[in-house]
Amino acid sequence: MAHALLSASSADRWLHCPASVRLTEGMADKGSSYAAEGTLAHAMAEEDLRAFMEARDPDFSRHCQQPYFYRGMEEDIKLYTDYVKETFLAGAEELAIEQRLDFSEYVPGGFGTGDAVILSQGAVEIIDLKFGKGVPVSPIKNPQLMLYGLGAYLANDWLFDIDTVRMTIVQPRLDFLDTYEVSAGMLTEWARETVTPQAKLAYAGKGDLQAGSWCRWCKIKNTCRARASQHLEFYQSKSAGPELNTAEIADVLAQVDAIKAWLADIETGATETLTAGGEIPGWKLVEGRSNRKITDPEAMAEALKKVYAAEEIYKPQELKTLTALEKLVGKKAFASDYGQYVTKPPGKPTLAPESDKRPALNSPENEFTFE
Ligand code: SF4
Structure with missing residues (x-):
């Protein structure tokens, strides 16, 4: 296309x-x-x-x-x-x-x-x-x-x-x-x-390099200097003193998601460079953590069954995840036929900007109280 x-x-x-x-x-x-x-x-x-x-x-x-x-x-x-x-x-x-x-x-x-x-x-x-x-x-x-x-x-x-x-x-x-x-x-x-x-x-090919949420779809997002400058230089101290005040913390919080996304892109880009045989001074690729795997579960079960009882080697039967079951049944049918078995406990207190549509936990709109 x-x-x-x-x-x-x-x-x-x-x-x-x-x-x-x-x-x-x-x-x-x-x-x-x-x-x-x-x-x-x-x-x-x-x-x-x-x-x-x-x-x-x-x-x-x-x-x-x-x-x-x-x-x-x-x-x-x-x-x-x-x-x-x-x-x-x-x-x-x-x-x-x-x-x-x-x-x-x-x-x-x-x-x-x-x-x-x-x-x-x-x-x-x-x-x-x-x-x-x-x-x-x-x-x-x-x-x-x-x-x-x-x-x-x-x-x-x-x-x-x-x-x-x-x-x-x-x-x-x-x-x-x-x-x-x-x-x-x-x-x-x-x-x-x-x-x-x-x-x-x-x-x-003119105009400014201007970083923002749109960088997410840019082909040079991992290496762009304008984007790096925006995140490294965004914080200009507004007051003296050894600790940030709450207004300054609010400024930093507003940037958390964008900075995390940029840092993740820097890591991804560096990993891709090293994987392709390039160099990043002072950095290398090492083998990450991995978990052992059973290569042939059926053959292993047969071998174990010669010595151990079935209940000792098998997990008890358990339901698939809610998402998998909902996908199996279909969203509407799942809600009408099995919704009675599903509950959603209150989520744990989470930071959100004032503009977030959810009411504040300690607001009159929200009866939920927490210590
Ligand atoms: S990554 Fe750089 S070039 Fe790409 S949109 Fe962002 S500021 Fe512009």
Whole structure:
């Protein structure tokens, strides 16, 4: 599949750090098992929606042969495909699946692929499937979705006279669905005022190196000097005295996740360099801890049974994990048929920023008290 230099999926990065584009151009994309699983989920969702449009049953037989296929995957894409079908059936005029969306009018060579584009008079809705199960991805002011929305608007305004652009993210494995809506006027103003100037800088290989959460997807995230400087120099002491005050601790806490991620990337990058035969002064690879393994459990059990009773060598039968059982039964059926056997004890007190949606443990909203 062709990729634009300034793609919608990398927009968060090039809008914030335009210089990263030419700096990383041509570097190999390492890919990941998550990406491969996501690609398979998208292919299955596409098959499901095409079958729906052609009034036939979906055929997942070729997908079942893929390495990242698992039992229940069809069920996991349903929240997305059901939402697309319902939105289309609620009076829309056209549904386009995996449509190329061109926004090169505002971004040099810019295009992306819309998972589902639903058109009706006056409105277009982009529906994006995210298959990750880490954290929910919000569509609110999400530049990837806004560029898809821009492409869908530009392609269809002549026919559907579009004044409203909706952008929806469905993340089935987190039961997450959210929509962001803007006027076509606001979207094109954003494209003109914010996107085009940064895109021109990025295309020309100019602009600043600006580190932030978008570094996570950058090909030089392990070695970038701007990112290192941001984390090593972020703390400027505000007051004298041998101990940090609580305001300073709050500042440090706000950086904990980003610093941990950067340190983990430094370790990963150094390990990769040494594995590939490179050198990191003062560092080497050694054999890590490993556990002994039984090579042939059945043969070992047979040998043991000649001397010991079965109950002495076998563990008592035990249930699989909750996650494995839920996967076996299906989420809804598991909740209705076996939910009575499941409880969720209160979690242990955990630090969170004030902006976290959960109420504070010692707030009136939360009756739970702890010593
Ligand atoms: S790691 Fe971050 S700061 Fe460095 S080039 Fe990439 S996006 Fe820019």
